[in-house]
Amino acid sequence: MRGHLGVRFAQVIPTLLLVSIMVFCLQQLMPGDPALVLAGEERDPEVLEQIRRELKLDQPLVFQYFYWIGNVLQGDLGFSWRIRQPVTELVATKLPVTLQLASMAFIIAVFIGVPMGVLSAVKKNTFWDYLANGIGLAGLSTPNFWLGIMLILLVSVHLGWLPPSGYVPLTEDWRQSLATTIMPAFVLGNAISAVLMRHTRSAMLTALQQDYVRTARAKGLSEHLVVIKHALRNALVPVVTLGALELGTLLSGAVLTEQVFSIPGFGKMIVDAVFNRDYPVVQGVVLVTATVYVMLNLVADVLYVMINPRLRGA
Amino acid sequence: MSATVVTPSNSAGAVMASASQSPARMAVRRFAARPAAVAGLVVVVFFVLVAVFAPWIAPADPVKTSWTLIRKAPSWANWMGTDENGRDVLSRIIWGARASLTAGVISVTIATGVGVPIGLLAGFAGGKIDMIIGRLVDAMLASPFLILAIALAAFLGPSLQNAMIAIGITATPIFVRVARGATIDAATNDYVEAARALGNPPWRVAVRHVLPNIIPPVMVQATLAIAGAIIAEASLSFLGLGQQPPAPSWGSMLNSAQRFLTQAPWLAIFPGAAIFLVVLSFNLVGDGLRDALDPRAK
Amino acid sequence: MTYRTPLLGLLAALPLALPAAAQELPQLRVAFSEDADVMDPTTGRAYVQRVALLNMCESLFDYNSKMQIVPRLALSYEWADAQTLVVKLRPNVSFNDGTPVDAAAVKYSIERHQTFTGSARRGDLGSLTAVEIVDPLTVRFKLKGPDVVFLSQLGVRAGVLVSPTASEAAGKDFGQRPVCAGPYRFLERVAQDRIVLEKVPNYWDGANYHFSRITFRPIADSTVRLANLRAGAIDINMSVPPTLADEVRKDPKLKLYTFDGIGYTGLTVNMGRNNTTPGPFGTDKRIRQAFDLAIDREAIVNVVFNGVHAANAYPVPATSPFFDATLPQPKRDVARAKALMAAAGVKLPFVVPLTVINNPEAVQVAEVMQSMVAEVGFELKLNTMEFVSTLNAADKGDYVGWTVGWTGRPDADGNLRDLLYTGAGTNYVGYKNPEFDTLLDQARSTADMAVRMATYRKIYTMLRDDLPIIYLYSPRWNFGMATKVEGFDPVADGMLRLGGVKFAR
Secondary structure, three states: OHHHHHHHHHHHHHHHHHHHHHHHHHHHHOOOOHHHHHOOOOOOHHHHHHHHHHOOOOOOHHHHHHHHHHHHHOOOOOEOOOOOOEHHHHHHHHHHHHHHHHHHHHHHHHHHHHHHHHHHHHOOOOHHHHHHHHHHHHHHHOOHHHHHHHHHHHHHHHOOOOOOOOOOOOOOOHHHHHHHHHHHHHHHHHHHHHHHHHHHHHHHHHHHOOHHHHHHHHOOOOHHHHHHHHHHHHHHHHHHHHHHHHHHHHHHHHHHHHHHHOOOOHHHHHHHHHHHOOHHHHHHHHHHHHHHHHHHHHHHHHHHHHHOHHHHHO | OOOOOOOHHHOOHHHHHOOOOOHHHHHHHHHHOOHHHHHHHHHHHHHHHHHHOHHHHOOOOOOOOOOOOOOOOOOOOOOOOEOOOOOEHHHHHHHHHHHHHHHHHHHHHHHHHHHHHHHHHHHHHOHHHHHHHHHHHHHHHHOOHHHHHHHHHHHHOOOHHHHHHHHHHHHHHHHHHHHHHHHHHHHOOHHHHHHHHOOOOHHHHHHHHHHHHHHHHHHHHHHHHHHHHHHHHHHHHHOOOOOOOOOOOHHHHHHHHHHHOOOOOHHHHHHHHHHHHHHHHHHHHHHHHHHHHOHHHO | OOOOOHHHHHHHHOOOOOOOOHHHOOEEEEEEOOOOOOOOOOOOOOHHHHHHHHOOOOEOEEEOOOOOEEEOOEEEEEEEEOOEEEEEEOOOOEOOOOOEOOHHHHHHHHHHHHHOOOOOOOOOOOOEEEEEEEEOOEEEEEEOOOOOHHHHHOOOHHHEOEOHHHHHHHHHHHHHOOOEOOOEEEEEEEOOOEEEEEEOOOOOOHHHOOOOEEEEEEOOOHHHHHHHHHOOOOOEEOOOOHHHHHHHHHOOOEEEEEEEOOOEEEEEEOOOHHHOOOOHHHHOHHHHHHHHHHOOHHHHHHHHHOOOOEEOOOOOOOOOOOOOOOOOOOOOOHHHHHHHHHHHOOOOOEEEEEEEEOOHHHHHHHHHHHHHHHHHOEEEEEEEEOHHHHHHHHHHOOOOEEEEEEOOOOOHHHHOHHHHOOOOOOOOOOOOOHHHHHHHHHHOOOOOHHHHHHHHHHHHHHHHHHOOEEEEEEOEEEEEEEOOEEOOOOOOOOOOOOOOOEEOO
């Protein structure tokens, strides 16, 4: 077990290095000279030169890469070319927003996915099983941005129940904060509830076959109690573990949803940065997202090994 | 996009082992026993037919503009209404099926074509090669999918083909993982070891003995990935990076519909519903396939 | 601030003899369509950045609703001759950090605009050779040659003054905490979320400003932006798309301000940018004339913009003092267009690749043109790309036609020189026409409007014949406001000048 985790841990650094190289190269491939965007509408040729020099765009690519990664290793992600704010500062203000959104989405997904998974396992191969499965798949099959637009139309424009967009930090006014994030969180959570539902279903099916469940049944405990207290409790562990992986997916899945709801998080920032060729922001945000993702994977791995006796032996 | 990765344990070993009857026939029978999967398949086939026969089915020319018919609500003349250039929405949905389905199928073909051989190589060769491929896959999976796709699409230049390539490349790592897992699983099987022991060259063992075993999980993954790819194409077109106007795609229709949400909601509802229906069907078929090909997953 | 001690409560209850304190003024919430770029008057480029900056970083001059130049930080001006401008400053004004606004500060600011790395103002000040301090409240601007347009530059961003003290202290990071002279000062900015300004006590024109705080919020989606206005979450929506204008008009709680801008949108033709060899579309003006006759500008603005923008075949809008109403607006004429195509002797269908920015409106304009010119035998092939990619293609001369807008300048010269003067950095046409250049220089050598207009008439006629840019329409601004917002006086540059704006009681 320790060996396995050790290997996984050792893989983190090269993976992140590769991410950094990949993002760096990919941006260079994209057409569009950042200096042209930065110089303003008149684009004085001399100013273009100044900008290229200042941003080191006139240096060889390899130099640019090492200059950037060298700073990153010292904790400096550079500054946004477009708005001239340090990327670390931007990340520090945006990450909590996206994390709040992702956590709320995850909670919503658990509240939709787990009960449906339990239902479909208990009522296996009945109408209820198919229905739950259908609802879950429907969530998975709806384009996020479309669902977002439809919700805004219905809930905000027609019914006027929730503010259509914007974001209020939790620390400022938690009620407003929840009101502004509940719709995007639902859109995001909806998509992964199907995944959680499936995990729950299969974990529950396994659990319901276990000896302790049979014993509990034999003791004459009510079916409700058996399902909730014995089977679900055991099934939840792998579900939450596998769910941690989905949390990572949420971070990158938020891109279009944040765009639609004008939530000033990671997703919105990175799309704007890509379209404005604000390289340091793109690089920084991708790197941070990837780090969080890889770490969540690692945590899931550790949890998985800890709760899975079969792997522990290996 | 959030397509579930088929775990290696779903491999075909079990299918092969229980084969007193032809495994393919058994799989078909199991698939047919799932009404949801069959329904999904019917819808998929329906849309494929719509796409293929679009020129004959579409009531109007999808790019024919009419300045007197701008943003008309659904009516008997235009069942799904008309768009901002007075074009028939139904006809555009029908022609758009071509763009979306080809985008889904081609990009997944690319992803499979690139990903499976690499996964096969990684699983079979092991060691350093496996490690390097593994890290590359990790790195790609760790980066936001849509950002990779946007960057690639911008680099390749705007067109539907290039959007497909971009989506195909970004979808590749999942296939590498699936193929690698299945390969490792299959490679430890007795008959593969036997084939090796008999002195067959590695490439031959790979192609003749291992490849057939990874087909089922790859098929399942591919079906699910088509669903993801259709959404991805819609997302790229939604950002204006896919199908070139005036040719329709469901994503680009949604993109232009955004401006008229409150006045002409049908412009957003129908393409969105079409995407939903097709993606749902592919997911249902994929689910059915998974169960049919791997009885243990019941 | 909701927590109140009894003592504070007592204080609040005391009748204050002072005039309305800043805290009692309401706050104003404004939404625009995208996030601003760097908040530095020298390097900022985005329209929304100028909107946010305008009420906290004043220029020497400004424009009134008739687009006439009026003094702000300046008190008056005088042309000593066509290349020497003398400006008197308003006395007893200081920057928001207390530094006095004097001739030295003007010299500092203008030179900063000229020399700061990455300055976006350098081109605006191209004809300036020296800033001389005459006395603490008088500055003399020396120009390379006769250029009356220079004055208009001091009314836009190039005339913005920054506090030399703050600028020296912040260096390159000035944009993170800009300090200028204005009725408001910078409070905070959260990228992509908000920019907040706060009222300054004792500003010379402070009595004219009726809000304690201004919050600007970027909201990208137009439907969502409007929904926010309707829900009362914002007071002013600075960008109501033409297609949504009717909804604002119909809403009794809202007011719509529609007014002319100063820019244009046109089809820029590659006639040899960056020493590229253009195809027949760039070399044979008959083909461009045929294209021009094949499109119906009125129909374009009606279909795409519900008739909100103004069809216009000239580079300045109809309300500009530089517009010439006596010149004809072309009418669609398919027969003549076909004849011109025949005369040009090109094989039909004649393919014209058109580079289009991938926003839905620009795409729709292209689609509408596509179906119009098809009747004459053009096959318009659309290449939609993100804005930055189109810019790169245009810069390299790697395009045939490009539909793009120009935000516009108050003076007609600003809508022509950067775009068509031989050798100009943003002359994406690659236009080389010595006759045009001479006329353009001539037009700015005198302040006599009648003489200038005679020259511009010649220029417009020349451009209509040669068509290096096929002008399509003049965009209009659409501001949606809650009805309680009073006193807004629209200016064609699309800024939000808050002097005199207040909430109804």
